[in-house]
Amino acid sequence: MQASARKRRIVTSIRNRASAIAIFIIVIAVWQFVSGNEIIPRFLLPPPSAIVQEFFRSNVGWPDQIGATLREILFGFFFGTMGGLALAIMITESSLLRKTLLPYIVMTEALPKIAIAPLIYILLGFNDISRVIMVVLLSFFPIVLSTSTGLVDVDKNLVYLLKTLGAGEWQVFYKVRLPNATPNLFIGLRLGALGAVVGAVISEFVSSTTGLGFLIINAQNTFDTALAFAAFTLLGLLSLTLYGSIELAAYLLMPWYRKK
Amino acid sequence: MVQEEVAMTTSLVSLKNVSKNYETLTGEIIEAIKNVSFELYQGEVLGLVGPSGCGKSTILKMISGVETPSTGTIDQQKEEGENFIVGFIFQDSSLMRWRSVYDNIKLPLEVMGKKNVEKIAELIKTVNLTGFERAYPIELSGGMQRRVAIARALVHEPSVLLMDEPFTGVDEITKEILQTELNFVIRKLNVTAVLVTHDIEEAVFLADRVLVISDRPGTILQEVTVPLPKMREPVLRSEKKYLDCCVTIRERLNLLHPLRTRET
Secondary structure (H helix, E strand, C coil), X not given: CHHHHHHHHHHHHHHHHHHHHHHHHHHHHHHHHHHHCXXXXXXXXXXXXXXXXXXXXXXXCHHHHHHHHHHHHHHHHHHHHHHHHHHHHHHHHCHHHHHHHHHHHHHHHHCCHHHHHHHHHHHHCCCHHHHHHHHHHHHHHHHHHHHHHHXXXXXXXXXXXXXXXXXXXXXXXXXXXXXXXXXXXXXXXXXXXXXXXXXXXXXXXXXXXXXXXXXXXXXXXXXXXXXXXXXXXXXXXXXXXXXXXXXXXXXXXXXXXXXX | CHHHHHHHHXXXXXXXXXXXXXXXXXCCEEEEEEEEEEEEECCCEEEEECCCCCCHHHHHHXXXXXXXXXXXXXXXXXXXXXXXXXXXXXXXXXXCCCCCHHHHHHHHHHHHCCCCCHHHHHHHHHCCCCCCCCCCXXXXXXXXXXXXXXXXXXXXXXCEEEEECCCCCCCHHHXXXXXXXXXXXXXHCCCCEEEEECCHHHHHHHCCEEEEECCCCECEEEEEECCCCCCCCHHHHHCHHHHHHHHHHHHHCCCCCHHHHHHC
């Protein structure tokens, strides 16, 4: 019975993957045909083969470009996560802090980041710190919002149970509120990671001499669309890797959640 | 037998003229219970039966010490050097979904800093959950989740077990099985318990005494003694004594009155 269920799961999984791969191959083939035969001009939409060739261009220095963007994403995402978590805890544990901080958090999120990027560079200089701050600004909000929801939205009976056993607020926090918020935290992390990638690209658009964002803006200025598409592809892969790593961490850390 | 009688005369919790008022969000004062007095004796199971919203759960909260009465007093008898600790079974199981069966049951011991983890295995066996120690609540049936909640409520050997409509939402067949199992566990461990329910059959099957509570503000209408042995088998449900008790409570709650039945 169990073996047949496992077999069914494997077959479903292969079927799902096979259909995704098949769609990918079809899209690439149509794209190659349309662009390779100049149905759409190559300078507007370069064919996939030309994009792949870009990865072998020696003058781009792909490892350095990827490394620069990845560094900004990881540092910014780390600080965004830490800050987001701290803010989520503060606004749920203290009504005074919630009333004081929440308007500023909401206003920060509502500001168009591309518009405030130049201001940050003027204030803090054209350096890595400014770039990391841009990433933090784009990644922390979903973490604050989703984690604080998980910290508040707990089974009241559990809190009550702990109190009848003589537990203090700290025990209620780390035994009930924090584990209850873990799935929400991971939702925030997934959204925050994608925000971090966008933040890194914006920061490189505004001021940088390296990174995938810099390559894109540079390629647009020189009409080198194949290079821009190659950078897009790598950004997409970076986002997927980051997102997949968080999914994997959630899968490993929350066995009780994946069994849902 | 003599020991049992002595235990039944030792009052563990004593409520004297207890009333509880709540203030609603609109500022209105709601009188939840009014002048409630009763004794809870060592080793007995006391049932509180009444309609929804009559303040039964409020009485449990006050016995647990989390809420205080507006007027009146609640005295809890503590053994020297011991704290008055309650075990709680809620309407829904209220298990921690991120903890396994074993770790859910362990929770009270962790909070209280107790080390007697051997009690967990013992209780898992008593509530028929052997083999499911590492399972998560999501993997268990509703009935099994209730069993985990029962074990969790007893693991720290509470002074009093408080049960707030413990089998709400469980299908009738499973409910009767769980009631028989719960009765077996609490009698075997000689637990003192308060059972709040609006299920008359459940109260009579599990309790030694039943207090019938009126509509809000809740007051005690009648005390009904259940003349059944402590260890109860499902076959008792068709016995005259059992059925008579159910009828007495129903009559007192006016549920047999035709107009009342039509209104509800």
